[in-house]
Amino acid sequence: MAIKGILFDKDGTLLDFHETWMPSINALVGFLGDGRFDVEAKLLETGGYDKATGRVLSGSILAAGHPRDLAEAWIDLLPEHARDLDKVTAVVEAFFEQNVEPKPVCDLAAFADALLAQGVVLGIATNDSAAGIETSLAGTGFLEKVMFKAGYDSGYGGKPGPGMGLAFAKAAGLEPVEIMMVGDNSHDMEMGRAAGCGVLVGVLTGNSNREDLAPMADHVLDTIEELPGLVSSLQ
DSSP: OOOOEEOOBBBBBOOHHHHHHHHHHHHHHHHHHTHHHHHHHHHHHHHTTTTTEEEEEESSSHHHHHHHHHHHHHGGOOOOOGGOOHHHHHHHHHHHHSOOOOOOOOOOHHHHHHOOOOOOOEEEESOOHHHHHHHHHTSSSSSGOOOOOETSSSSSOOOTTSSHHHHHHHTTTOOOOEEEEEESHHHHHHHHHTOOEEEEEEESSSOHHHHHHHTTTEEEEEGGHHHHHHHHHHH
């Protein structure tokens, strides 16, 4: 069956993960750690940051979780007076919405046009917040090209659950098997499979390497820039 819709993860797929998010992550743990370097280091480690490589590990909370996942993982590491889960979640969301300088992996507007010319519709599904989608992709020209946007707080559930994939299919009037899921992490592949997407594509601009993605994905690409060629070959 031909691919008629493409659903994109955001961070690590449309945006280079480490260039975009490490400054914000470091600012966040600095704020929560309140000047205590031991607390900051523990927050980073618990989130999945590997100090030896300077990278966030594949499948970790920082790589694939949503803000409340992070708040739940970090809450017991904070001073007792600061252990309010809702407030910590709000702080995480605020830092990720307001302290980010997006680094797109390519010219996203031109990239979207190349796909739209092939007759597919586009969507975004991320474990970031819905507001975070708008903030981090503002000015890229990509948001104007998509017909569906969902964050973990949009009412469809977060990854790796199937909700965002099924919601995209419904919004686009497609069968799930007509959709290609594109992402950089295991949660993306698991969500796509759970939703019944016809093709799963992993990309290497995030936290995972080829060995991480190959067992789950139908195709593994260096970057989304290779996607128009793949879509053309599959059609």
